[in-house]
Amino acid sequence: MILPRGSDQLLLPVNPLFIVASLVFALGFNLIPLGRQAAMPDLLALVLVFWNVHQPQRVGVGIAFVLGLLMDVHQGALFGQHALAYTLLSFLAVTIHRRLLWFSVLQQALHVWPLFAAAHAVSLAVRLVSGGSFPGWQLLGAPTLEAALWPVAVWVLLAPQRRAPDPDENRPL
Numbered sequence: 001m002i003l004p005r006g007s008d009q010l011l012l013p014v015n016p017l018f019i020v021a022s023l024v025f026a027l028g029f030n031l032i033p034l035g036r037q038a039a040m041p042d043l044l045a046l047v048l049v050f051w052n053v054h055q056p057q058r059v060g061v062g063i064a065f066v067l068g069l070l071m072d073v074h075q076g077a078l079f080g081q082h083a084l085a086y087t088l089l090s091f092l093a094v095t096i097h098r099r100l101l102w103f104s105v106l107q108q109a110l111h112v113w114p115l116f117a118a119a120h121a122v123s124l125a126v127r128l129v130s131g132g133s134f135p136g137w138q139l140l141g142a143p144t145l146e147a148a149l150w151p152v153a154v155w156v157l158l159a160p161q162r163r164a165p166d167p168d169e170n171r172p173l
Helices: 016-031 043-054 061-075 081-100 105-129 137-148 150-161
Strands: none
Touching: 016 043, 016 061, 043 061, 043 081, 043 105, 043 150, 061 081, 081 105, 105 137, 105 150, 137 150
16 A cells, blocks of 8 residues: 555544544634634634544534534624634635645645635635624734644644554564
8 A cells, every 4th residue: 555655654543532522622722712812723623624634524514514603603703604614624625635645744734724824714704794893914823823733733633543663573564
């Protein structure tokens, strides 16, 4: 089997409970009242894109829509603002997931930055069309921070799937 360049080993199958736990943890982190900073990275969007790339059959656009509605209810935003942004983000991530896995983790971070920027642009456009105020140019920092957190998310979320090093020299895998 030919492995993509970014991966150095075969991974174990992912536990569906771990996917749910990571999404619930990211949602919980987004629910913590840290203040309304425009440059605050969206951890739920980061984890959602990760699972869209690595498990597109299990985490798709429908889950992104439901999580977006939960974020809209929590933040008191226009109903559907985050749902639209997360749905677009999920669709774009599923679209490029096969190509993205061939790159190294740092190159993947460069490839997911436009996805995060597009999601924030859609959310900003919905906010401005509905009569909201412009949060400032520091909003450009959020997609950059999310892309910078991509290697950390890959390392943390793939950790349970990595095999322990096997000293047995007789087995090929």
